[in-house]
Amino acid sequence: MTQIALVALIALALVAAATAALLARGRARALARAVAAETARGHGEERARAAEGRLARAEQQLREAQEAARRSVEETRHAEGRYRAAEERSREAESRGRAAEDATREADQRATAAGTRAEEAERRLAAAEAHTAALLAEIGHLAQERVAATAVRLSHANAPLVGPLDPQTVGPEAVRALQSVLDATTAALTDERERVDAAARAAMRGATSRIQTLLYQIQSLVQQLQDDNDDPRLLEVDFRNEVALRRIQTVAVLCEAWPGLARTDSPLAEVVVGALSRVPGYARIKVANHLREQRLAVVARAAEPLAITVAELLANASAYSHPETDIPVTVQQGGRGALVIIDDSGIGMDDDQLRRARRLLAGPPDVLLTELGNPPKTGFAVIGKLARQYGFSCHIEPSPYGGMRTLLRIPAALVTVVDDEQQLSVLTPLPLRAGAGPAPAPTVQAVPPMRDADEGDGPPALADRHNQPGPHPAPAIHVVPDASAGPADPADDGTGLPSRRRRRPLPADGPGAPEAAARPSAGPAEPPVRTPERAAEHWQALQQGTGSGRAAVTQAARETRTNDETGPNGGTSPNDETGPNGGTGATGEPGPTTAARDTGARTTGRPPAPTPEGAEQ
Amino acid sequence: MTAVPRRRMVPAYLATGGRTRPGTAGFDRLTVLFADRAEPPRELEPEHHRLWELLRPGALTVVEAAAHLRLPVSATVFLAADLVEAGCLRARAPIPRAQQTDRSIVERLLVGLRALR
Incomplete structure (x- = not known):
């Protein structure tokens, strides 16, 4: 259209130009004509007028042409405006197209993003599914394996702890959550175990206390029977009973029962020997007593617990060592307190044990019955419990003998010195002196001197003999350091311990009365050694005396001489032995009277041991 | 002895050393024991030595020795049997109850003794 307008415009312009040129040529002709017309003015004027008319017409046409040109210019301008508008429009269209392209590109990008997002979503979904599956597997594993393993672990410290299947897959949070489930389970299980264990302990406590009482009753009955019957099987019954008592006692203590015996302050050596007696195979246990003070004792409240402890340690030592080996036990007195050391040459323990x-x-407060195995190994648990309750301590380590060494330390608070009146059992080992070597033959101090505490008159003859200082002046507890003890003192000056007097163990009118009564009051200067041979000599002398006396009836002259020689001998010798009779009986003929009584036995050549016949007649 | 009875700490069966029967049979309550001159061997337990020392001054019956040792007779027999085996103790059978003495002999003895004056 524009082009069309342009073409029109151009055409118009050309038309205008051609018109102008035509007009110029017309004027020049007019001029030439005017000149010609001058001549022919009249004519010319007419022609001029016609020309003027034509000019006017031409002017009219020019004006029209101008108008047409103006119009065409206008039209051109209008066409230009249109063109500009068209351009504008095309530009707009172009920008729109560009915008459309942009939009398309953006849409493409969005589509791509959406695609990746979709992929990611799929991936996540897959991961979530995998996670869920793993979690389910983990939960199943928890239910089937881990809870069970944790429960087992509670009772067996060495049982393996099962962890999560794949902690990477399920993630730390799930692992934590599962662990919290396990923790809760453990707590619940522990509570339940403790409750059940407490119930079991209570039941055991009830049962053991009754059995323990019965066994104590059996023990005292057996002891009475032992005094009346000489059957060695009673000793064995006693031993079996004692072992049973120990077993019951340990279980009872484990079940928080009281050890079950009220004791007085007990000498430590006796406690150790008493403990030893409760162990099968006690003959293998060799006690070396290194106490400086034999009367060193354990305070009353700790006596039975310590006996139980030592018995358990010894039972362990004997159970885990070869039956042919000895079990050396050393009792030592420390600076404060005392020490019992038990060695065995057994199989030892591994690190775990x-x-x-x-x-x-160490006496942990939370020992359960079920922790001790099946059947429960009660020894160490009982010792730990008692050690915590009573304040002593026990340590175990590998022994130089190859097995284990246990050290029982008794603190000063549990140690005392026993009363003088308390007699030690004859089966208690005596203290060894430092450097004295292996158990020296126990010296006479060990034997209870048969001396009455009440008798204050003079040094008793038998006590003298028994208290002669032996090769090892061990501190003997029996020796009295007071003035009445006489020669007993030198043996014990070094120790300077207060000691006690013995009471006579038998009443004077018992079956063994003649002997027992004769001993204490025998002359101190000449200790009578009563042997059958010597007694026979005495009686022989008497017989000779009487025989010679009869002979004297006929021979008066020699009679007096022989009587002087043999008579006094026959009279004094029996007096050495039968001192009390001489003192209490009539002053006349005590010797011959007893002689006559004993003659029946003597003549048959039997030993002059005390017999019941004295009491019978 | 003190008046308060104590529950025993050291049982008597320790003297048996774990054996069921004594090494030598035939001991009786009234079997007479007397020490030989030989020292008891060192391997024996202290209680053996104590019994031996108890018997060194003179003879005692088993029941007396048991009373002195404060052990039952059955346990003392074990100690005595060990010492007899070791050769440092001798045992004799109990003396049978004496027969009734003939009174006339005693009277005659009395007469004779009076006649000595």
Whole structure:
């Protein structure tokens, strides 16, 4: 259209130009004509007028042409405006197209993003599914394996702890959550175990206390029977009963029962020997007593607990060592308190057992019956419990003998010195002196001197003999350091311990009365050694005396001489032995009277031991 | 002895050393024991030595020795049997109850003794 307008415009312009040129040529002709017309003015004027008319017409046409040109210019301008508008429009269209392209590109990008997002979503979904599956597997694993393993672990410290299947897959949060489930389970299980264990302990406590009472009753009955019957099987019954008592006692103590015996302050050596007696195979246990003070004792409240403890340690030592080997036990007196050391040459312990033993010996407050195995190994647990309750301590370590060594330390608070009146059992080992070597033959101090505490008159003859200082002046507890003891003192000056007097163990009118009564009051200057041979000599002398006396009836002259020689001998010798009779009986003929009584026995050549016949007649 | 009875700490069966029967049979309550001159061997337990020392001054019956040692007779027999085996103790059978003495002999003895004056 524009082009069309342009063409029109151009055409118009050309038309205008051609018109102008035509007009110029017309004027020049007019001029030439005017000149010609001058001549022919009239004519010319007419022609001029016609020309003027034509000019006017031409002017009219020019004006029209101008108008047409103006119009065409206008039209051109209008066409230009249109063109500009068209351009504008095309530009707009172009920008729109560009915008459309942009939009398309953006849409493409969005589509791509959406695609990746979709992929990611799929991936996530897959991951979530995998996670869920793993979690389910983990939960199943928890239910089937881990809870069970944790429960087992509670009772068996060495049982393996099962962890999560794949902690990477399920993530730390899930692992934590599962662990919290396990923790809760453990707590619940522990509570339940403790409750059940407490119930079991209570039941055991009830049962053991009754059995313990019965066994004590059996023990005292057996002891009475032992005094009346000489059957050695009663000793064995006693032993079996004692072992049973120990077993019951340990279980009872483990079940928080009281050890079950009220004791007085007990000498430590006796406690150790008493403990030894409760162990099968006690003959293998060799006690070396290194106490400086034999009367060193354990305070009353700790006596039975310590006996139980030592018995358990010894039972362990004997159970885990070869039956042919000895079990040396050393009782020592420390600076404060005392020490019992038990060695065995047994199989020893591995690190695990040692750790467990030490843990139990430390007396942890939370020992359960079910922790001790099946059947329960009660020893260390009982010792730990008692040690915690009573304040002593026990340590275990590998022994130089090859097995284990246990050290029982009794603190000063549990140690005392026993009363003088308390007699030690004859089966208690005597203290060894430092450097004295292996158990020296116990010296006479060990034997109870048969001296009455009440008798204050003069040094008793038998006590003198028994208290002669032996090769090892061990501190003998029996020796009295007071003035009445006489020669007993030198043996014990070094120790300077207060000691006691013995009472006579038998009443004077018992079956053994003649002997027992004769001994204490025998002359101190000449200790009578009563042997059958010597007694026979005495009686022989008497017989000779009487025989010669009869002979004297006929021979008066020699009679007096022989009587002087043999008579006094026959009279004094029996007096050495039968001193009390001489003192209490009539002053006349005590010797011959007893002689006559005993003659029946003597003539048959039997030993002059005390017999019941004295009491019978 | 003190008046308060104590529950025993050291049982008597320790003297048996774990054996069921004594090494030598035939001991009786009234079997007479007397020490030989030989020292008891060192391997024996202290209680053996104590019994031996108890018997060194003179003879005692088993029941008396048991009373002195404060052990039952059955346990003392074990100690005595060990010492007899070791050769440092001798045992004799109990003396049978004496027969009734003939009174006339005693009277005659009395007469004779009076006649000595």
